[in-house]
Structure formats: structure tokens, C-alpha cells
Amino acid sequence: MKKYYLLILISALLTTQVYAQARKVNKRNPTGTAAAKKSNPFLQKQFWLGFKAGTNLTQAKVQESYSVIVPPPNAIVDVKNYKNFNLTGSQVALEVTFYTKGFSISVQPTYFHSRFEYANRYEWMDANSPTNLLTLNYKQEQQTDYAELPLLVKYDIAGSVLRPFVQAGVYYAIQVNANKAVTVNGVDYASGGLNEFENDPILVGAEDLFAKNYWGISAGAGVNYNLGNVRLTLEGNYRMGMSLANSTENRYKNDRLAGVGDALDDIKLNNIVFSFGCLFPMRYLASGFKTLDR
């Protein structure tokens, strides 16, 4: 899958470059002055190519909860306690953007690594002897890696050296890898005294537990800063998963996890994503020419 993703990236790059350089430079007005740009529609367009990287935080939004361990009738159920936006993930992206008249359309193939966790708690007590008590706390951390194809539309709010923008779009994610770590600790009062313990974590590959593909929508804002012909970009986005990020069919198929009583809920993943990047103009890089913003 990684190979295919790389091929797609290279193809996208080549296509962009070929198209970007397809039209000849207007020799009558090669300086790219503001007047020239205004009179020449060709100069009002630009391709940008660059890289972005950053960090993300994830929320698993439960659609339907599932559990291996069934409590007795009328028992108080201790549901999974999800912790939202508390673990940092990371992402790197290649950005290919076409700009015209304040609007940009951007394809940003991304390698997206996200993390989220939840906790379960179980307690058993001897009704005749309350000191006979065992408490177990399960901390379940999921790590997923997806290759993503976001398609975004940007609008530059103002045009100057510092150019704030807003953007929105969709993305499609293809699973590359997934792992899960379960840490169990507890307190055992039934051993004749207070016995606090922590077991070795259970680490398993969890590719089968997560969706092979999912999609979502994204919206955010950022700012571009033009440093000569190079554009630095800083942006923040909120992404909302629109389809399930877990596998509904393989929920119980990992015996190592099912054995300790875990089953993934039906979840959609939402993310807060921060990225910093560097973009380069791909059109009209003749000497003395400045990009659209000068």
C-alpha cells in the first residue's frame, strides 16, 4: 500500500509540474509587475508545491458501544471512558495548490499518524468480606496510520505579505498500519494486604480492527507568509470523520484483545490538526519575477 501511495504522490507531482510549465512565459512583460499581472490573466494564476508537517489531536466519537464483558442484570455498568484530544499524533503532507483570483484548490497527500485512548475499570468485591476486593484498570491506546488524500478549497481573505486564509474540503483515508497497547494495573486487597500492581502491556498489531478506508470533512484557517519567492504557511484545521474508523466485522477476531475483554466500539475519528509548511511557486520562476503577492 505504501508503494502505491508513493506512486500516486510522484504522479501528482509530475502532472503538476508539467501543467505548471506548459504555458510559455509572456516575453513582452516578463517582470511580473502588478500592472502586468492585472492585464495578463496568465499571471493571476500560480501553482504552489511544498511540504507540510505538524501535530494532531484525536477524538474518538462513539456511535455504538460494544463490550465483551457482559455485566450481570441490573448491575451498574462502567462504560468505557474515552479521553478526547489528549494524545498527540503527527502528520506530514505534500501540498500541491493551484491559485487563481483569491481562491485555491489544493491536493495534500498526507501520512497521518493519530493516537487516542480509553479506559475501563472493573471491580469485584466479596459481599461477606468487603476487604476482599480487586480493582482492575485497563488503559487502551490505539495508534493508527493512514495515507490520506485531502482535497481543499482555500480562500485568501486578504492579499499582502501576510495572507490569512480559510479553507474547507474532504479527505479520504487509506489504512497503512494500526497498533494497540493495553496496560492493566490494579489494586488487590484480597492477597492479605494492599497489593498494587501493573502488568506488562499487551502490544498487538491491530490492522484488522480498524477500517481499511474512511472519509471525512475538514475546515480550518491559516496564514501564509511570503518570504521572497518562498511561502511559509501555518494552519489549523478541524476534521470530522464521516464514516466508521473501525472494522465492524473483525471486532472480536483479535483473540489477544478479546481475551482481556476488549472490543472496539463503532467510532468516528475527529481531529484537531496543526501544520507548518513551506511552499514554492511552480510557474514563471524567471529572474526578477515575484510571485503573485508582490
Next chain:
Amino acid sequence: MKSIIRIFLPLTLLVSACLEKADLRLEEKSFFRIYDNADFNAAFTPIDIQQTSDEGYLVLAGKRLDDSNFTGIYLLKVDKTGQIVNEVDDFDTQYVNPVGPLLLINGAYHFVCMDTNLQLAQLVRLNANGDIDGSITPLGLTYPLAINTDGNNILLLSYDNEDKQMDITQLSATGSISAGPTGFSIGVGDETEEPIINHFIQGGRKFPFAIGRTSGGAIYYNGFYNYTFSLVFTSFGADDPAGVVYGQQDDGGFSAVMPVGAGQFAASRFNFGDNFLLPQINLTTNGITIGTELGGFTLPELAPNATVRLLHHTTDQQASIVFGSNTQARQIALLAYNEDDGSFTGSRYLGFANPFEIGNLIQTSDDGIAVCGITYLAGRFPRICIFKLSKQEVEELTK
């Protein structure tokens, strides 16, 4: 515009077809559940699972009794996704030591237990919800060991401690005796009886007692005969067995046996801790056979003298013999063999981290398999668990 639609519409459909969608029906096809109990001292031992007409499951289990030498009775009804519908946790404690499997006769489920005072066998009739249907019927026989269906009747293997013999009896579904009892001596001496009595005591060693009828019409029982745990072929009213497959006193014998054709059986043996699987074996129902000469596949991964359950799994495409047993690694092993030629087709190991032990396994209405067992939550609390394997998962095992 049309060309864009031509490209993007099929692409969108293709992409959306690959997405995961919430589907509660998947929970019916495949699930795994552990049924917890908040009681620190609760301990359950599943005996049998049956699928009910509403596609839910009824589980018969033993339950630890604090003030008794015997095992109490516990019933659990779950729906087709494994969620609890009914729990019978307050079965009268004068009735103990439930004997399975649950027998479906005339729309009702039957099992046998015994009373604590006289150790008399009692027939219990249940509805599909696990509640007692009618009264509990005393059968006039002591120490029930095994039951099976015989048409609309019930075959019962019991132990008569007065005459020191194994009794076989045919009962109607209402509990009246229609044939037998016919008894065969276990041999004289307290040491011969000791393993049988221990079988009834909570925590004592359990023997794989069984009873049934072969396709040829003979009654067989797996139990003690002539000082030895043996497979005995006989008929009602006979003075002596027609055939015996001898074990090794209480150290060897059959751990499971199931007739699959004329003179043909699927079986497993234990012998001084070793286990041998016999997916296809011809047994002589007339005459004497020494069990240790039967051979079989040795499976070192199985626990010593492992509990073995047999399932005849049949679909339109395939007939298989599935062995369910316990491994040294405390997992439940499912080992499948082709019924026609006895060749091995696949294995699946259920459970991890916490110990697991098999109770029983059945074929479900969707050609999947349901396995009930026991797992030790947190490594120490014995709780009932159910694995439901889908038809696709079973096909991976049997093809």
C-alpha cells in the same frame, strides 16, 4: 459536465462501497461475550449450550455452592447477539450436579440433576427462557452421570452405589421409565468406587461419562465396567455387555465418543495424561478391544487428560468432525477433520491472556459454531463465556 459525472459517480460508489457501515446483524454472526458476576466468590462451570428457536442461546452451567459438597445449578439465556435475556441464579440448592447436554424434546429442554439428600436423579424440564416448566420429576435412580436423546425418549447413565453398578435406563420425556435399568458391575472394593464418588464432589476429578445409541441400534455407555473406565456396548435387559473397549483402570479410556456411521465413530482417548484424537475409527461393538491399541493423533498441545467435546458439523458442501478441547496454554482448541476421509482441515485457538476451558460446542442455525466455555477473569474469577463463530470463520476451519 457529463464526463465529470461519468467519472466521479462510479468512483464515489466504488469508494463508498469500501467504507465500514454500522451493521448490528454482524453481531449475530460473530461475537464473543464473557458473563461477569460481581460476586467475588462466584464460580461457574458451563456444561452445555443450545440454540433456541428465537436464535438466542440457553446455557446450562454448574455453580459453586459455599455450603455444599456438590455443585449448584445455573441457567443463562442470552439473545442472538449474546446479551443476557434471563438468568436463573436462584435454583433450589437441594438440586445439584446438573448433567447435560440440554435435550430438546417436544419443544422443551430437559436435563437431569440429583437431590442432596438421597442423591436421587431428578428430571428438570425448561422452557426456552431457562425457567422451570412444570415440576421436577424424581426418577428413582441414584447418581446420574450422563444423558442423551433416544428419539423422543431420554437415555440415562447412572451409578447404583448399592449394587456397585452402572445403570442404563430409557426414560420418557415425562420421566417414566420405559426400558431398564440394566446394570453392569464396576467391580468390587471401595477403591473402584472412589473415582465415581469424587466425580460428584465439587472440585473432584471429572470423568467423561457418556451414553447414546449407535446407528446399528446398540446402546453404548462410556463409564466404569469391571474395574476399568471403558466404552461398553449393550442392550436393555442384557446380562453382559456385547462389546467392551477397555481403558486403563481410571487412567485411560475414551474422553469423548460419537457414532457417525455403521460401526464408525469419532472419538478421543486419554491415557496416563496423553490425548489421542480418532476422527475416524471403526469400533467392534461385539467382543473385546483394548483401547490403547487404537492409536490416534497425539496432540501434545492439549492439557493432560483433556476434556474433549465432539461436534458433527454438516453443511451442504462439507461434513466435518470438530474436536473442542483445552490446551496446555489454557486456550480452547478447535480441531477440524473431514468426515469422509478423516483428514485434518484446520484449527482455531480461542482465548488469550486469561485461561479458557471448553464447556461444549454446537452448530448454529447459520452453519456457524457456538462454543461455551469458562474463562478466569483477571486470572481468577471463573465466568461463563460464549464464542460465536460465523459461517465464514467455520469454513476457514473446515475447508
